[in-house]
Amino acid sequence: MSLRSSLRSLSPFALALAAMLPHCTAAQAPAEAHRFAGAGDHFELDGKPLLVLSGEIHYARVPREYWRQRIRMARAMGLNTIATYVFWNVHEPKPGVYDFSGNNDLVAFIKTVQEEHMHVLLRAGPYSCAEWEFGGFPAWLLADPKMATALRTNDPAFTAPVERWMKRLAKEVGPLQVGLGGPILAVQIENEYGNFSNDPSYMKHMRDVFVAAGFTHALLYTVDPSKALAKGEIDGVYSGVNFGTGRAAEALDILAKQRPGQPLFATEYWPGWFDLWGHPHETRPVAPQVEDIDTMMRRGASMNIYMVHGGTSFGMMAGASESTGAYRGNVTSYDYDAPVDEAGHATKKFFAYRDTILKYTHEKPLPVPEAPPVIAVAPFRLTHSTSLWEHLPKPIHSDLPKTMEQVGQSYGYILYRKQIVLQPGANVLKLDHLQDFALVYLDGKLMGPLDRHFHEDTIKLFASGKAQLDILVENTGRLNSTKKMRDETKGIHDASINDLPLRGWEILSLPMSTEPLVSEGSHVAVSLTPTPHFAKGSFTLDKVGDTFLDVRALGKGVIWINGHPLGRFWDIGPQGTLYVPGPWLKQGRNEVTIFELLKNDAAPALAGLTTPILDAPTPGYDSDPELNHKPGEEFVPAPLESPATSPANKPAATSPHTLGSIGGK
Template sequence: MKRILLACALAIAALPAIQPANAEKPHTLATQGDHFTLDGKPFQIVSGELHYARIPREYWHARLKMARAMGLNTIATYVFWNVHEPTPGHFDFSGQYDLAAFLKAAQEEGLYVILRAGPYACAEWEFGGFPSWLLKDPRMSTALRTNDPAFMVPAERFITRLAQETSPLLAVHGGPILAVQVENEYGNFGNEKAYMAHMLQIFQSTGFKDALLYTVDPSKALANGSLPGILAGVNFGTGNAQPALAKLAALRPGQVLFATEYWPGWFDLFGHPHETRPLAPQLKDIDYVLSHNGSINIYMFHGGTSFGMMAGASASTGNYRGNVTSYDYDAPLDEAGHPTPKFFAYRDLILKYTHEKPLPVPAIPDVIAIPPFTLSKSIPALSPLPKPIDSATPLSMEQVGQDYGYILYRTFLPNPAHGTLDLGPVHDYAQVYLDGVLTGTLDRHYNQTSLPITTTRQATLDILVENTGRLNSTKHMREEWKGIRSATLDGTSLTGWQIYSFPFHTPPPTNLPMETRHLEVQLRGPHIASGTFTLTQTGDTFLDISALGKGVLWINGHPLGRFWNIGPQDTLYVPAPWLKKGRNEVILFDLFPAKPGVTLAGLTKPILDGPTPTYATDPERKKKEAADAEFGPKLAAPAPPKE
């Protein structure tokens, strides 16, 4: 029997890999000296990045057709662990997150794929793509992105599952995936060689062993993040092609020059001006890469939208700053999939090197205006309150099993109080109420942790905290729990807490019975509002949210994203497939008090450069922006916003 089983196992192992449904002939990408080869012939990768999770599934093919029309032969995409394993051991590769379907769509549009498997992504995405439940383990404060089993065991579980999902689509099996990335910009984070070696071993022990594996790092961190014998690529921004490729060549003499991320734009932060980059130096950069026989991945070709609560946060300016919902990135293809002047200029330059004939540029989706409509319903938020978690001390979102949204902490002050309420680190935006009356706010953007409170009698203390997005880079990610974890009044710890979770995975209800609404009006300010509008035809539009305060918004049940009246984003992108002929419904949660007669409207053009608070004088700012080498601009912090 043992011999029979062994013979069966050997026979199965000898079978060819399962071919994807739309498989082409197998292809092999390799390196030969200073260039790539595809099936033994010289090949130059001309790639652009776009992310399946940032594009409505109904538009995947449209965006990919645009990529091909710009002259690209390859696209790259990150993989976001958090959307695929929302709870430990439970995987989701369906619907919007059907990664295999996206990769097959790329192949159907004549494109190869670079799979940026992670498990870390960055990408201005919530927690850099890591699932928030990792932070429930206190060991993660030192273990994240290290060889510690606390991190490596779940990471290996995910990579193994990802390989099962995507390895049949490797080019060697007839699929579109030419190369697979190991980790991401690790040299920017640390230099633990054992960790990177272990990560490589995981990739090589799964179905990814048949792919060309590679690492990427900014030029300043190449030595820290690269692996011996594994292809290394370099990331850089506008005006830095020559020095960045020179550093790669110095580290890896004779290796392929691979610009694994070339940044034609930058991301936007709440309260900061909209970011753009000039075109002329970008054309020089791309020309330099391609003329030196290099390969390139343009990050981003199309940024798309961080729908829902998937926008991350940055500490690149020295302080915490939340990313806005739009990920337009000043890319060649804008947030709504429209070609920009960059698109056409890039195309002309790319075709100069690929010698292909220009393809017709696909028609863009219809764009419609929606006449102003009033938010007709407005009810107190967080009503009725769900069942609380009782705790002696405040617990973070992760400790109570919550990932995104809002969390309410409630305790009772038995005596009159006049002193300083200190919450320690606030992650990220807290409103403090006494008996339902707003006393003050604490905002992590401005390092606010305490405020004076006064009561003349017994009082209920409520602290409502918003998760504005977890940091997506730096070692500060290890402490990116959300909520609060301590509270003192004049140095004395407050105890006896009731904790209420509001993750808002779905829109909050707006049809509460009147008697329920009056029973739970403890928090005067945060509210749920809704309104409807009617369409005779659908099309993309840009919802003007400039009259709103701070919160999140859904349309027909689809989560559009966060809004905040400190700018610069004053519209939210609404894709046509999420609208319908007839009645459409908008629901929003707003932390700030309702204003009577608020109207919304759908515009035909986005407003991504709305007004932002006045900046501190910075005579070096222009010089800094001109020298924006690798990690983006270092902008001065804005003044705290007024509610």
Template structure:
């Protein structure tokens, strides 16, 4: 759908206005595309990049990961900027701690890496809502990735703030940021040329006065839809050397006398719940890198180090019918694994790069990674049922979606009280995404969006309470379904054909667990339960919590939300970074197990992750 905008300019006019900001300087630019190659300080430069997302890696690990990438032979790091993390509420920005973008870029510069920046505003990245902040969905009818003026105003504010953070680090000022990406794979989403032109104008108006580029799949149809005249274009793909050749043959049929670069060479892949654990051949990745360097082709390994989608960060995919949420781990089968350890793929790629180093360049030594440790098995000895933690409800005639109540992430509970007995099929319509149907606090059924489920049989006694605990499993981050990914109940529930109204609604963002009141021992009733325990760590190191004895839920350690676990796999452990553990002291762990967990749950920490091999 197109939105009318006052005095709407044509795509060509907007592009011309944006490119006007690139008037040729009187001196050689620090970095620039020149004909069929890139130049750095006037000399040909091949970008050897790897991707890592600083928001998926604790700040204490940044230097170590970047040094590892440099030792692999890379000369550049590429990173997305996650809008949803930096502007959690409209106008309230956060660039501190693990979100200190400028500090990450300065660290990259200090270890000898240039930077390619990808601020979106759409990033995909297997991230909730493709990186868009959930608060955009509070406005009925707002359309992301469109000329909707409400979206364009928000994106302009965000891009301006990002530009302010990194201004001294742009290559136009002699800094390490070589170039910046406009939007992301738009050719796979739409064909609104005016929108892409408006995006380009926003980047220029924000202050990004350095080379810009777009990134799309290599087919001419995708490039036709996603590129901009006069703006560098790079292509994304995976596969062996033949696949590389095909991709750049396609690119050559679309654009000539332009730098050749794989903006994303998918050297691994992500996992979805209930699927097979993804693996990509180390030899194939090494051979592809070897070929690209032999042809003078720049590349970016997606991912060089994946890290972790902590908390509520994971996204999902959907083709409009099937919904597949992504796992907490973003290991991505990358060259550097989730715990920061070089893999066989790392060494295959390092060897390939070593064969093509410019004269006088030597690979740095590989730094020792932070160790991983075991944690002896420990018990969780305190508990409290989730239904006993509820505070004051919002009274609502109709059951509405999560965003309508001002909530972005977590769970939401809809409660209906029955004066008379009721029995029949509970119809939920489209419920997003995983629902525990509870009668008087005990789970009687589950409804899973992954399986296209929408109903359950229930039988309620007079005076019973029906609770619908709905879990946001991650908003769709790619494709046509993305703009409408609100969560919770989309339709009015009915029981036995009769619409249910008059709800008590409890938003449960679970951002602060300090108010939970635990009691020793297991709860008297079954159903979703919080458990708490302590464990000691004597040595410094990261660990993987073995979750194979639990069902489905979330884990917090020392206040850090590690993310989701689920017995369906393939992920069966949760990464705990060393900086979040207290060596030589007690560590607090809280688990919300939606299945209630065994009477005496216990966990242990392992030095390596656990994945099942099939879904």
């Protein structure tokens, strides 16, 4: 019998369970060291064949109270391993300041996986991608101007903070490596580097960083899409392949040819895809995926389903992507059309995957864990509102505009203010390096929006005389892939009117990292003037459960509930609801606070639904010339003639850039 036939004849789940049982009593006895390694065409754990059947779950995208339920869902689908990225930016929010508490308690997550008799693949980075803000890199890296060329290179400007971080990470999770009796079978070096560049010396350096940090008691590995395998691999280090629907046979063949004599491993198999603002909701069909899983199982290939449960990019952690040269922010939901949906429920894909996996492992199906309860919340209104202009911090004075990173800010908003003198007629304001979305005001009156999504950086100001210019800029999410990540500083670099540079600015940092205070005495939001504002409302519950907050009456902004940051909303679709975890709600009064750039309704009504809306209309998408021009063609955006014809005032049926009409729907 061949090694691969022998592997198929064994139950990988049973092997996993047997291997993990000693770990469950680690508190009572010293942890027993184990050995995980490649052995010809298969992996072995303590000398016995192990087929790694993994599902990816990101602890930062799941409320801590639900970690165990999501892990049990993966196990019930027939998996024996959990993979997770480690997002550097949530653990080191400022240089040398670390956070491994609460939802960032990585050790607790790994131990929970261990308690559920499963293994761990630790995707340590330092780069993650994952449609996460800046691919998991901390934004403060960009405060160093050298990062424009240093990111993901051997430049000490990048490698010095990486080495410091990896040593700190190893201090947390190093004892949990399999060779020390822990559940971590393998630790990933970098991530899809072949998609970024081709520098073998950099990848070897990264390997040395991991070894020096203490990641020497687990298998080290790299991952890349099939077309980039050769550019991202390291001699002597295991390499796996990433691919999506319908490509299993092809991708495994490429891996076998590129890395002969090693076990086959689909290190990312994509059951779905991510969503972008203004782009129709993404799904993937089940039938060809069942064929893919059947192919992988039949060939004895280990696999990691990315994602088995996607979760949510809470707060401002959703990143951004590029399509045909256009920047587009990722939505808050990371449902990913995964087998376990955003709220932890089994889908049709879950059962189809499970049936295919169990056909090969010969295990009896485990009971599907009960999903958290879902409740409806009766409609309620956001009634108390206050203008942003009434709550501004002290300004920073600077001759030139400074970016968020230059003022020590990572996320949120930044305001640039200056007194100007305008000439009669059209005055052309041009913003240099606008990232990502700006509202331009003269004396508090909105002149119009400028949006990086549509390559906009100029607007005509029809006024004359002295005026106060305000430019309010939103960080809509940093790119999480490609070399353009190096140029992801947020805000503006410079500004001019009629080609004359503007100097002498007041800069106001608005990170909004915590829930803003909106008092009950604030006035009711009845004005139709499109003023950036905070608003507050509340609802009362007799019982607690998950719900999906319907935000379709809102325009563009961010939202908190009982102090927890839910994420961004934007009425250009496709996401129409935000997932609200039950543990964040309470019996009795629950408070909702928003910051809204532009609004649809003077006093919008919200409600909690029992099913999500992830496929809301994306008006104008099909007619958007930028998204439909042929690759290689230069896109020339239409000029903004005046506030009356600016994209903010175009009908929703013809432009995805409406953000809701300024004066209400």
